[in-house]
Amino acid sequence: MSYNPKTISEVVSEFVNRTTFLPAMQREYVWDTDGIERLFDSLMGDFPIGVFLFWKIREENKNQWAAYEFIREFDQENPHNKEANLNGINQDIYLVLDGQQRLTSLFLGLKGSYRYFYYKWNKTKLYLNLLKAAEKGDNPEELTYDFKFRSSSEPDPRDPSPQHWYLVGDILNFDDAEDAKKNVKTQLAAFSEDQRDSANALIGRLHSKIHTARLLNYYEEKSQDYDKVVEVFIRTNTGGKKLEYSDILLSAATAKWRYLNAREELHSFTDEINAINGGYSFGKDFVLKSCLYLTEGLPIQYKVKNFNRINLERIEDNWENIKACVGTTVNLIGKFGYSDKNLVSKIALLPVALYIGLSGNKGSVSSTNATDVANQVRIQKWLAMTLLKNVFGGSSDTTLRNLQEVFSTVSDLSTFPYEALNRRLGVETRFSKAEVENLLGINYCTKYSYLILSLLYPDRDWKDNAYHEDHIFPKSEFTEARLRHRGYDEAKIRSYLQSFNSLANLQLLTASENLEKNATPFDEWLPGKDANFKARHRIPQMQSYSFDNFLEFIEMRSALIAERLEQALF
Structure with missing residues (x-):
């Protein structure tokens, strides 16, 4: 050389x-x-x-x-x-x-x-x-x-x-x-x-x-064979910042679109959906995958041969529809409180985007029609359950293809076909006791905590409301120094520190509620709440909600949460 x-x-x-x-x-x-x-x-x-x-x-x-x-x-x-x-x-x-x-x-x-x-x-x-x-x-x-x-x-x-x-x-x-x-x-x-x-x-x-x-x-690569050059490019860039496969495919895509500049369109749309709801981190890979998935008759695997001229022209012809379906989906999950942190699998959105496209209802985000609202709730719940059950964690292409086939066989798409989708996935529509036990072990502000908490509020209006994960008993009290000052022994201090970030000490409050509560002790803040507050947040009935009763509260609320999760089915 x-x-x-x-x-x-x-x-x-x-x-x-x-x-x-x-x-x-x-x-x-x-x-x-x-x-x-x-x-x-x-x-x-x-x-x-x-x-x-x-x-x-x-x-x-x-x-x-x-x-x-x-x-x-x-x-x-x-x-x-x-x-x-x-x-x-x-x-x-x-x-x-x-x-x-x-x-x-x-x-x-x-x-x-x-x-x-x-x-x-x-x-x-x-x-x-x-x-x-x-x-x-x-x-x-x-x-x-x-x-x-x-x-x-x-x-x-x-x-x-x-x-x-x-x-x-x-x-x-x-x-x-x-x-x-x-x-x-x-x-x-x-x-x-x-x-x-x-x-x-x-x-x-x-x-x-x-x-x-x-x-x-510099060394000159003189081959005019694109596939060889792609291989050379991948090999020479493995030591640097990880490249999305879409970066490689873009060269073919840009050269083969007839009327639009594929690179500019892809960058612009990726920036657009990433700006929704305070910011996501969708990559160009996700958008290109959407192009394959939402264009009828195309294979969905990432392979150079799938981005041939014929397929790319079909994607270009379908580009406006792709943007509308994906944009509507991201706006919808944003209104449900799905953030970049708790959206465990981004490709889980593709079946929803496909449904929105096939149903012809791209205005469903802002619709107040009863059927649309019911569909929004079904989608929100289906996403939470499939993400918590890690449905898209294995062979994702196979899973996506199976769901694509379901939509092609459903005659009435006026409602989101969650039952047919779950049957094809082989997913139980409820959580088993073992699954509930695992979910109860999730802690504050992890990628699954918001999803689990959202299932505790089946009647909540999620749209256009920002909900915060809040510690019921304020976390500021859970320091070794403060706990020792209360006269607790080492075993009790250890139990308090192990439990204060647990799901049983978390609730979802609106931004104003969270600001109002701040670090107020729970037993002082609770009396000012409305009559349905305890039922709405799955708060157990207790004689006293003082800090000394925290461990009893955790045990009782864990049981209420487990009961709710076991009932959380369609």
């Missing part, structure tokens, strides 16, 4: 966004300013920055693949790459398979800017403090050189050390190092001779690393 050595100035000035671009299979840029500063520090410190892998595409094949520009002006508010226009390029092009993050960082540091939010929005460029002597400490994490992303070259008045901030990108303006030094000579005139010598040495070293040393070594 032979590598092609290039200088950094040659690559960033003559290659990047001229003949060298990014394939759609690449993930987006993820480095922060600290990472870029460290990369330049490594360059100046003679540390290797790794090799690169470029895919050489012959001129006659360049329009078969979507290419994207390297980001020059990075903006955290809009971090997406722009599609490259290859029409005026009459030669072979390169797509970077390995090294995108490093190459983008070099490009940003030398030719671009980085806009980020820290208390306020800051548009910054990379500077080097020419007056800081290179110091190599014992801590390998400490930087040797003073590279910083800054809004201007003005000295920081809070830093008493000598400063002269040199815009790193200016080094590209000089083919000769001596010319670069002469350019700042007058600016350094007020400093001591030692400081001027140090500054000139840094400029000379920076110039050498950018213009002279051939530090960028």
